[in-house]
Amino acid sequence: DNRIYVTVNDVRYSFENGKLIPEKLHGNPVGQWGLAFDDYGRIFYALAGAEDPGKGFQQNSFYGNLDFKDQLIGDFQEPWPIIATPDVQGGLRRLRTDSTLNHFTAATGQTIFRGNALPADLKGDYIVCEPVGRLVRRAKVRNNEGKISLENAYHQQEFIASADMNFRPVNSSTGPDGCLYIVDMYHGIIQESNWTREGSYLRPQILRKGLEKNVGRGRIYRVVSDKIKPSKVKPDLLTASSAKLVTYLNHPNGWWRENAQKLLVLRNDKSVVPTLESMVKTSTNQLARIHALWTLSGMQSLKKELLVATFKDADAEVRKTAIWASENFMNAKTNTFILDNLDPLKTDSSADVRFQLALSLRFNDSPKAQSMIKFMLDKFPNNQVMVASAKAYDSALIAEKQRKEAEKLMNETEQRVINEGATIFKGLCGACHGMDGKGIALGANELLAPALANNKNVNEKNPQKLIKILLHGLTGPIDGKTYTANLMPAQSDNDDVYISSVLSYIRNDFGNKRGIITPEEVAKIRKITATRTLPYTMDELNNK
Numbered sequence: 001d002n003r004i005y006v007t008v009n010d011v012r013y014s015f016e017n018g019k020l021i022p023e024k025l026h027g028n029p030v031g032q033w034g035l036a037f038d039d040y041g042r043i044f045y046a047l048a049g050a051e052d053p054g055k056g057f058q059q060n061s062f063y064g065n066l067d068f069k070d071q072l073i074g075d076f077q078e079p080w081p082i083i084a085t086p087d088v089q090g091g092l093r094r095l096r097t098d099s100t101l102n103h104f105t106a107a108t109g110q111t112i113f114r115g116n117a118l119p120a121d122l123k124g125d126y127i128v129c130e131p132v133g134r135l136v137r138r139a140k141v142r143n144n145e146g147k148i149s150l151e152n153a154y155h156q157q158e159f160i161a162s163a164d165m166n167f168r169p170v171n172s173s174t175g176p177d178g179c180l181y182i183v184d185m186y187h188g189i190i191q192e193s194n195w196t197r198e199g200s201y202l203r204p205q206i207l208r209k210g211l212e213k214n215v216g217r218g219r220i221y222r223v224v225s226d227k228i229k230p231s232k233v234k235p236d237l238l239t240a241s242s243a244k245l246v247t248y249l250n251h252p253n254g255w256w257r258e259n260a261q262k263l264l265v266l267r268n269d270k271s272v273v274p275t276l277e278s279m280v281k282t283s284t285n286q287l288a289r290i291h292a293l294w295t296l297s298g299m300q301s302l303k304k305e306l307l308v309a310t311f312k313d314a315d316a317e318v319r320k321t322a323i324w325a326s327e328n329f330m331n332a333k334t335n336t337f338i339l340d341n342l343d344p345l346k347t348d349s350s351a352d353v354r355f356q357l358a359l360s361l362r363f364n365d366s367p368k369a370q371s372m373i374k375f376m377l378d379k380f381p382n383n384q385v386m387v388a389s390a391k392a393y394d395s396a397l398i399a400e401k402q403r404k405e406a407e408k409l410m411n412e413t414e415q416r417v418i419n420e421g422a423t424i425f426k427g428l429c430g431a432c433h434g435m436d437g438k439g440i441a442l443g444a445n446e447l448l449a450p451a452l453a454n455n456k457n458v459n460e461k462n463p464q465k466l467i468k469i470l471l472h473g474l475t476g477p478i479d480g481k482t483y484t485a486n487l488m489p490a491q492s493d494n495d496d497v498y499i500s501s502v503l504s505y506i507r508n509d510f511g512n513k514r515g516i517i518t519p520e521e522v523a524k525i526r527k528i529t530a531t532r533t534l535p536y537t538m539d540e541l542n543n544k
Contacts, residue, residue, distance in 0.1 A: 002298035007031030008427045032058045033108040046107040049431035050440040053107035053128050054150045059261045063359045064393050073151040081133040083163045089195050101133040109171030114254025117178030117230045127324045129169035131190045136160035136169050147385040148417045166214050177230040178253045180223040188214035194489030199534045211330035239287035242269040249291040261291050265298035273301045286315040297325045308341040316350035323356045346372050355386045421505025437510030448484045453510035463517045465541045468526040474537030496522040
């Protein structure tokens, strides 16, 4: 859609007149390291901190967050290494009886394979790296009436796995030659320093294996087929004419298509507009029609007459794309015209098309748009993804209203502190504690880290316990319960304002109702505990 997305912050960017224009999202992306797109613009996130190898792919985060507990099929979160994994932060509880990793813990660098130099059944598959387990997962992307699921392509096996202790795959990508590329950090230590300091579980494991000695040996692998020769054509996109770039929108390799679209939008060469319009109307390649639509849109050259004609395209993905692109036309002058032409699509045969229509109309306040959404929800009550998305959005509206009401009771300084803390929390803490403060579920009875919502420790009148935890970390059981992320890393490298802001936020959201914490309070505890080098335990903090 010609926008730049990031993995964490609730903002996306468009490039207009030589400038990046920010646009706030209605959801907060749930990713960490890596971002993948399929041929139709669907985004796939992964969350290493929450041990989640794939999420955020049900809908674009512009419309809000949506995930399902069963969207990872079967034992998808269970990796299958071919070597013991002694250097995992979770310790023995993260290992099988044969000492191999029993759960994803560092999913990163995902991609959707979109090339043409590997077997056809790999095209469109989800690829994600697991550097702690020394493996690369390949997954099939399933679509059931608009609900997306991921399923391991193999039974209790991985696409790539290594017995080399230094194999650390961290990124993957489709190349211009149509092959799959894997970036291997090839590094002895994969964990951050917070997890390997003196007294940690990992440090003796690292020293015993001598993993700290292997540095500076990263490499890139190319995955090839013995039956298909990779293309030897060298990319010439930067020097190619705009007319030539248009032809690449029809290329069988997604790398060429998306880069050609990007350059055409950046050049904004209007001379190719007629050719792009012709491609939308006459190309027999659905992907070429989709890219041509988005290119015209990015060049501000998409005519509303061509757009509405595309609402009737024979291909569901093209119709879906046209609906998505129509959001740019929903304004005071063209709203009625666009909505009248969108109206027949509320009974479209494709669940994906209907779902996109509901999403694209979500922020259109006109009675016509809202009645169309209601019609679809009433007519298709068993469409799980559309109904769940609507309910999630309604819940988000209620939560936002409650936050605004609470803010009215605060002075300007308190509001600023809490808003700054919210930004920090969503960018870091939410990965383990959940964006809603209710924790990240790893199973029926297991959370990655403690829930902060209505948490008694968070709501204690004296905030010194929380300040100590954030400054120096926390390890071991909490109120008798052990969590998968057995160590809360120290945040003492951050200043007092940072610490006070994030703690003030969690003490005033998620059902918690305590006052803000000042930087002066943090500074006082920092000075008292300055000689501390190890994380706290709850017994220490509770003076047991």
